[in-house]
Amino acid sequence: MSLSLSLYLASARRRGARLMRNPENRIAYPERPKGELVWIHLGSSNDVHKIHSLTQKMIDERGDISFVITSDCDRIATHNPGDKYRNTLYQITPLETTQHAREFLTHWAPDAAVWLTAKLRPALIVEAADQHCPLLMMGIESSATLQEKKRGNVSIIRDILPYYQSLTVVDDHIKAQFLRQGARPETLQISGCLGFDTVIPPCQDFERDKMAALLSARPVWMAHQTIPSEIEPVIAAHRSASRLAHRLLLVITPNDPSQGHSFARALYDMGWQVALRSNGDLPQEDTQIMVADLPAELGLWLRLSPVCFHGNTLTEYAYGTPPFDALALGASILHGPKTGEFTELYERIGKAGAARLVENQAVLSTVVGGLLAPDKAAKMAHAGWELSSQSAEATDQMVALLHDVLDKTG
Numbered sequence: 001m002s003l004s005l006s007l008y009l010a011s012a013r014r015r016g017a018r019l020m021r022n023p024e025n026r027i028a029y030p031e032r033p034k035g036e037l038v039w040i041h042l043g044s045s046n047d048v049h050k051i052h053s054l055t056q057k058m059i060d061e062r063g064d065i066s067f068v069i070t071s072d073c074d075r076i077a078t079h080n081p082g083d084k085y086r087n088t089l090y091q092i093t094p095l096e097t098t099q100h101a102r103e104f105l106t107h108w109a110p111d112a113a114v115w116l117t118a119k120l121r122p123a124l125i126v127e128a129a130d131q132h133c134p135l136l137m138m139g140i141e142s143s144a145t146l147q148e149k150k151r152g153n154v155s156i157i158r159d160i161l162p163y164y165q166s167l168t169v170v171d172d173h174i175k176a177q178f179l180r181q182g183a184r185p186e187t188l189q190i191s192g193c194l195g196f197d198t199v200i201p202p203c204q205d206f207e208r209d210k211m212a213a214l215l216s217a218r219p220v221w222m223a224h225q226t227i228p229s230e231i232e233p234v235i236a237a238h239r240s241a242s243r244l245a246h247r248l249l250l251v252i253t254p255n256d257p258s259q260g261h262s263f264a265r266a267l268y269d270m271g272w273q274v275a276l277r278s279n280g281d282l283p284q285e286d287t288q289i290m291v292a293d294l295p296a297e298l299g300l301w302l303r304l305s306p307v308c309f310h311g312n313t314l315t316e317y318a319y320g321t322p323p324f325d326a327l328a329l330g331a332s333i334l335h336g337p338k339t340g341e342f343t344e345l346y347e348r349i350g351k352a353g354a355a356r357l358v359e360n361q362a363v364l365s366t367v368v369g370g371l372l373a374p375d376k377a378a379k380m381a382h383a384g385w386e387l388s389s390q391s392a393e394a395t396d397q398m399v400a401l402l403h404d405v406l407d408k409t410g
Contacts, residue, residue: 139170214283
């Protein structure tokens with residue numbers, strides 16, 4: 001151990017002793033779930049999307065396993081994904097002191113720790129190693145740094161990286177950086193980026209075939225997770241595109257499914273022929289807009305819609321929706337500028353050629369009409385499928401690695 005790391009840890013112990021005197025610096029953790037438990041540490045609460053596929057596959061394949069998720073941003077503790085993701089708890093990361101790290105690790109007693117960030121917390125990492133918790137780093141896209149910048153950080157990083165028994169990075173460039181920083185060569189391997197695969201919305205083939213027969217080869221596009229203020233620009237785009245594509249059908253899913261009836265009424269009052277799925281309506285020959293307000297049918301409509309505008313991204317009060325479902329099912333993705341916490345995701349998908357930003361109503365109208373040409377939509381869909389497939393391969397690689405570590409420690 002270098003002098004720099006020794007001094008760092010001594011400082012972390014002194015700081016911890018001082019802070020632990022104040023009860024407000026102690027965390028009341030919930031009860032630890034029974035069975036195996038994996039601790040996953042993220043660089044940002046916005047990185048939560050990177051773990052969902054990983055955790056759900058592990059639960060499906062391993063059964064009695066739970067996950068505790070922490071982040072360098074304490075906002076993670078307020079994350080509430082509802083019932084979609086099982087056996088997953090979100091917690092504040094312990095303070096970077098020896099005592100707080102020990103308290104956290106003693107309570108949760110993780111069977112393995114997975115870091116999806118290269119921002120290192122030496123006190124936490126050393127304490128995990130002292131408690132014989134296997135340390136893995138996965139899906140890393142940048143060189144290692146210290147969460148808290150200190151003197152001698154180069155030597156501290158060089159001392160800390162060997163604590164990890166596996167380091168998975170996204171390319172040869174990052175691998176070379178880690179080698180220069182002191183990682184053991186035998187621990188390094190390369191995989192794709194995490195976070196672009198998802199649990200695909202289900203749909204039975206016979207349901208899709210039945211609906212496709214009803215549509216009789218009509219062109220279809222979708223406005224997904226639409227908020228009320230986006231009805232007007234979406235309808236303007238549909239009106240414009242309908243001049244280019246005879247019998248074009250718009251499928252619109254409200255961001256809040258309980259608003260299906262109000263959406264249908266507003267569209268009917270505008271003079272459109274509207275069908276509402278929660279009323280049991282099916283598309284007829286004269287149906288112009290289908291309000292698809294049954295969440296269980298999302299997979300069906302995405303499979304029938306080669307072009308998908310992601311709503312809650314265009315107008316003033318929009319705050320963003322994740323693009324995973326449409327990406328996984330090969331739709332050409334359009335989105336507005338209000339992408340919120342998903343901005344980095346949309347930028348990366350756009351850079352790959354799988355998504356396109358539409359800045360306003362006029363651009364949306366132009367782009368929807370242009371993408372109705374099958375060759376243009378297919379090019380974007382292929383780019384999205386490729387990105388999603390590479391991410392799925394990376395997830396499978398990491399699931400296999402985590403199985404191996406847990407089997408050895410069990």
